[in-house]
Amino acid sequence: MASEPQYRALFLGAGPQMQCGVGQFTRLLGEWIEKAEPGSCTTLTLTRSEGSFTEIWGAVGSARSVVCNFPIVAWKRVMFTPLLAMAMARLRRRKTVLIQHEWAGLHWLRRITYIPALLLANTIVMFSPLVRRELAEDSLVGWTAKKCVLAPLPPNIEAPAGMAASDLRRRLVAARQDGRLVIGHFGSIYPAKQPNALLEIGAILKQRGLRPLIVYVGSFIRGTDNVEEEFHARATELGIADDVIVSGFVASDHEVFGLFGAVDGFCYPLDEGLTARRSSVLACVQAGRPLIVTGPALPDEFDHHARFKELIDRGAIVLVPRGSSADAYADGIVAALKRPPVQAAFDFDGWWQDVANAVRAQL
Structure with a gap:
């Protein structure tokens, strides 16, 4: 008789390479589920x-569920072995949980690599109703959206x-x-952002005599697009090349928040x-x-996320209607900076407990 699996969940990771955003999320999620249920997880x-x-x-056989945040590291350094692990999980009748952050915003070549993971997953965890709708509208794999939570x-x-x-x-x-x-902008720089x-907004602020300095805290993602070249060319064309800074990779959270x-x-x-x-964000x-951002496409985008919705409701996040002009964003920035700052404690642990509980419910 086969022995009972030792762990509730096996997380697929990539060791030191997990310093990218994808890997960081996987590591923290595993740690928070382990805090809630000590001894339940392994990597x-x-x-x-x-x-x-x-x-x-052997590792797949030791757990009841396999959790894959595909790709487990950025781009394609480790692509096929996570898919192999998911296939083995299905063969060994283990539950496979796929964490899927994006869909339509991915380059089409990347979407192709995700398709096997979508097919192998028993459950697909998503974080946005809009992304779930994008998947559902895909003519090839839209039916897999039925597996989404x-x-x-x-x-x-x-x-x-x-x-x-x-x-x-x-x-x-x-x-x-x-x-x-x-004016700041944080995160990897790629076309979808x-x-x-x-x-364009910076150029308008400059025309108004506000002397903007736009700082992008992050670096360009390497891909098939000429994002960086087009970015700098556009800044020059708008006459704000000297008013734009791209930090590149920032090594520590202390420096980022500095x-x-x-x-x-x-x-x-x-x-x-x-x-x-x-x-x-x-x-x-x-x-x-203050953070000024385009309003959501769907009215129910934050119905499942009370903490995110609360940030919007109390004005920490200021929404600009979709389809607005660059002038409207400039107006939003100026207006937001005139208001008293919105200060409130940020319950980081509570945010992670929420997602850990949501994923645990799928294991």
Whole structure:
């Protein structure tokens, strides 16, 4: 007789490579589920040199469920072994739980690599009703949306007790002291986040004599698009090339929040509108600065996420109607900065307990 599996959940990870956003989420989710139920979780490390067929087979057999946040690391360094682990889980009659953050916003080549994971999953955890609808409307795999459940997404990073000084922080502080309007944007820079749209807003603010300095805290994602080249070309065309800073990779949370504390506000003009999966927005809100962003496409986007909805309701996140002009965003920024700051404690642990409970319910 086969022995009872030792663990409730096996998380697929990638060891030290998990410093990317995808891997960071997987690690924290496993830790919070383990806090709620000690001894219930284990992790299988899959890299180019780790994760043999025998190791995967044994690890899958040790747990009742296999949880895969595909791809387990950014892009394609480790792609096929997670799919192999999911296939083994189905063969061994283990439940497979896929965590799916995006769909239509992915490059079509990336969507192709996700299809096997969608097919192998028993349950698909999503964080946004809009993304679930995008999947449902896919002519090839739309039927898999029937396997979707919604969970509340927490921020990946927590505001630390202190902030680290850096040359860039000192530059931003000096700019504000000189009367410049410093607008921040956090996270990886790629087409779906419409990085060039913020440039248009910056140009309008400059025309109004507000002397903006637009700082992108993050770096460009390498892909098949010429995002970085087009970004800098557009900044030059608008006459604000000297008013734009791209930080590149920032090594520590202390340094990230040091930069957050040196901006006047954040702005995210998003073509798809704000969705409940935007963890970069949640990271920014912790800094206590106003955040101006495009309103959601769906009226029920935050119905499953009470904490996110509460941030909007109390004005920490200011919504600009979809389809608004760049002038409307500039107006929103100016108006938000005139209001008293919205200060409130951010219950980081509570956010993670919520998502851990939602995923635990699927195991």
